[in-house]
Amino acid sequence: MTADADLAFLSARRIAALVRERAVSPVEITRLYLDRIDRLDGELRAYITVVPEAALESARRAEAAVLRGEALGPLHGVPYAVKDQFDTAGVRTTSGSRLLEHHVPTEDATTISRLNAAGAILLGKLNLTEFALGGTQKFPFGQPRNPWKLDHDPGGSSSGSGIAVAAALCAASLGEDTGGSVRSPASFCGVVGLRPTWSRVSRHGSFPLSWSMDTPGPLARTVEDVAWLLQAIAGYDPKDPLSSRAPVPEYAKGLEDGVRALRVRVIRELTSGPETDAEMKAAVLEAARSLERLGATIEEISLPLLPRAGAIFMALADSDGAGVHHRWLRTRAAEYDQGTRRRLLTASFIPAAIQQRAARARALLGTQLREALAGRDLLLCPTAHQAAPPIAAGRGVITSRHEVAGPLLHAALLRHARRAGRASRDCRAVRLHARGAAAQPAADRPALRRGDGAARGAHVRESVRMVAAPAARHRVGVRSGARPPIRRCSATSRRPPRAAGSRRSRTACSR
Amino acid sequence: MSELTTEQVGALAAALGLPVTAEDLVEVTHRLNGLIDALEPLAALPLETIEPVTGQAPVS
Numbered sequence: 001m002t003a004d005a006d007l008a009f010l011s012a013r014r015i016a017a018l019v020r021e022r023a024v025s026p027v028e029i030t031r032l033y034l035d036r037i038d039r040l041d042g043e044l045r046a047y048i049t050v051v052p053e054a055a056l057e058s059a060r061r062a063e064a065a066v067l068r069g070e071a072l073g074p075l076h077g078v079p080y081a082v083k084d085q086f087d088t089a090g091v092r093t094t095s096g097s098r099l100l101e102h103h104v105p106t107e108d109a110t111t112i113s114r115l116n117a118a119g120a121i122l123l124g125k126l127n128l129t130e131f132a133l134g135g136t137q138k139f140p141f142g143q144p145r146n147p148w149k150l151d152h153d154p155g156g157s158s159s160g161s162g163i164a165v166a167a168a169l170c171a172a173s174l175g176e177d178t179g180g181s182v183r184s185p186a187s188f189c190g191v192v193g194l195r196p197t198w199s200r201v202s203r204h205g206s207f208p209l210s211w212s213m214d215t216p217g218p219l220a221r222t223v224e225d226v227a228w229l230l231q232a233i234a235g236y237d238p239k240d241p242l243s244s245r246a247p248v249p250e251y252a253k254g255l256e257d258g259v260r261a262l263r264v265r266v267i268r269e270l271t272s273g274p275e276t277d278a279e280m281k282a283a284v285l286e287a288a289r290s291l292e293r294l295g296a297t298i299e300e301i302s303l304p305l306l307p308r309a310g311a312i313f314m315a316l317a318d319s320d321g322a323g324v325h326h327r328w329l330r331t332r333a334a335e336y337d338q339g340t341r342r343r344l345l346t347a348s349f350i351p352a353a354i355q356q357r358a359a360r361a362r363a364l365l366g367t368q369l370r371e372a373l374a375g376r377d378l379l380l381c382p383t384a385h386q387a388a389p390p391i392a393a394g395r396g397v398i399t400s401r402h403e404v405a406g407p408l409l410h411a412a413l414l415r416h417a418r419r420a421g422r423a424s425r426d427c428r429a430v431r432l433h434a435r436g437a438a439a440q441p442a443a444d445r446p447a448l449r450r451g452d453g454a455a456r457g458a459h460v461r462e463s464v465r466m467v468a469a470p471a472a473r474h475r476v477g478v479r480s481g482a483r484p485p486i487r488r489c490s491a492t493s494r495r496p497p498r499a500a501g502s503r504r505s506r507t508a509c510s511r
Numbered sequence: 512m513s514e515l516t517t518e519q520v521g522a523l524a525a526a527l528g529l530p531v532t533a534e535d536l537v538e539v540t541h542r543l544n545g546l547i548d549a550l551e552p553l554a555a556l557p558l559e560t561i562e563p564v565t566g567q568a569p570v571s
Contacts, residue, residue, distance in 0.1 A: 212565040305556075308549070308550075308552065308553065310549075311546060311549035311550050312550070312553075314546060315546065315550055326527075329529055330527075330528050330529055330530070333529070333530050333531075338535075341535065342535055342538050342539050342542065343542070345524070345529060345531060345535060345539045346539050346542040346543050346546065348523075348524075348527060348529060349520060349523045349524070349527075349539070349543055350543070350546065350547075351547075354547060354550055356563050357550065357553050357554065357558060358550060358553065359563030359564070359565070360553075360558040360559075360561045360562070360563045361553045361556065361558060362563075362565070363561050363562060363563060363564055363565075364556065364558065364561050397538050398538050398541045398542055398545070399538075399541065400541055400545075401514070401541050401542075401544035401545040401548060402545065403541070403545065404541065404542055404544075404545020404546060404548070404549065
């Protein structure tokens with residue numbers, strides 16, 4: 001690795017500290033990431049749109065502020081990128097769809113405004129499954145690829161957000177999570193991802209999927225970075241009437257406190273159930289043992305309804321999505337990706353009685369999860385039932401009703417956190433703990449008052465450099481060490497055949 | 512619930528004004544039947560007394 005690469009892989013907080021100390025120029029670090037994007041992203045396809053001129057202009061202003069000795073925001077000079085689901089004034093926002101290929105918002109999403117106000121520098125807009133739904137068969141702006149092994153799935157829907165952080169194409173990123181869309185790419189790409197408690201972060205300016213489940217969430221290379229990103233974006237927003245008015249705690253406070261006396265429950269059905277790969281189970285249990293060695297109390301809990309969470313989710317969230325897209329489904333159906341269109345059409349026909357039954361089951365599941373968390377600090381389970389699968393495994397048509405049930409059961413692993421309306425964390429898979437293991441605090445406020453048990457556990461494991469990811473190593477080609485083995489793109493591979501409107505064809509991307 | 516046919520799903524689509532190709536219709540019917548299958552076990556749960564609320568309220 002070169003010195004430049006070492007710099008690119010630094011944590012966002014470390015970059016901010018170096019900028020503050022005048023050891024690194026915001027212009028220098030921004031150029032470094034833009035250069036990496038130019039060299040590597042032709043193959044990875046993390047970005048839909050890159051804004052080099054705007055980024056460098058922001059970086060120059062940031063540098064001038066440093067030199068003038070101005071008060072600096074906590075993320076001053078830190079280059080970041082954002083899922084192309086969030087509005088950015090003057091920069092097109094596609095939501096990963098041809099239908100919005102030319103959509104240029106006039107206002108920033110609240111999350112973007114807040115990150116910019118904290119001093120972060122926007123590099124560009126990141127790839128995602130179409131309309132953040134999942135199941136995209138052909139990505140309109142290029143197939144996003146897992147940087148650890150290019151023919152494997154990077155996770156989604158915030159695919160680019162995971163890739164860009166893992167491959168150091170930015171210092172940190174913002175995703176959005178409805179049913180695992182931050183946690184899945186964090187898991188598959190081996191970075192830290194956080195789904196905040198619903199309502200904690202404003203949804204204003206984010207293309208909706210499900211009003212009661214959507215929440216923006218940060219991805220980064222360290223737990224501390226994620227805490228600071230959440231600090232920047234959390235809090236009441238009058239533009240989102242459902243955002244919380246509760247005071248925002250200090251998320252990084254207590255990260256160094258260790259995990260002694262934390263009370264952890266491992267969810268049996270998701271960790272040891274028949275759908276979970278043996279190596280995933282082993283990795284999660286090893287993570288639990290590590291926490292126990294560090295002083296946490298570990299016990300198992302059974303939640304038999306959880307394996308149904310995937311189906312419950314689809315009955316509710318997909319129905320919400322079908323409502324959002326109904327007009328376009330009637331008038332522009334052919335412009336959708338086949339997978340998106342078929343999923344939304346399916347949701348359009350779900351009987352009301354089934355939907356209501358799912359809504360009741362969701363409420364029951366929420367109660368059961370709250371009871372499971374009573375007197376405990378967090379629940380532990382895998383994020384996914386397996387390591388990142390080959391991209392090809394997600395393609396193809398469904399040819400029988402029986403093929404539907406399996407994916408719904410697998411999806412349950414990502415859905416349960418939302419059922420209880422709680423935050424959940426995907427802790428860095430490769431160096432931190434089991435690939436995709438997620439930890440959930442008992443409740444947002446109490447857990448955070450104690451220093452946030454889940455984040456503390458993750459931070460401790462990260463600090464002591466624990467490695468518990470056999471799945472990651474041999475399934476997706478992760479070697480010892482913490483960086484993906486990215487090849488420099490050849491001149492040919494940097495410019496794959498592209499459809500009209502792809503990011504390279506836009507003036508905003510020409511460099 | 513008995514298995515829905517492509518004809519029945521096609522009729523639903525027509526009633527909602529949703530254009531569905533023949534290829535889409537086959538897969539959509541499989542998906543719909545599969546989803547209903549997956550939710551069928553919920554019928555055995557004592558859900559009648561549970562309000563079908565989201566359970567979501569802003570953090571207060």
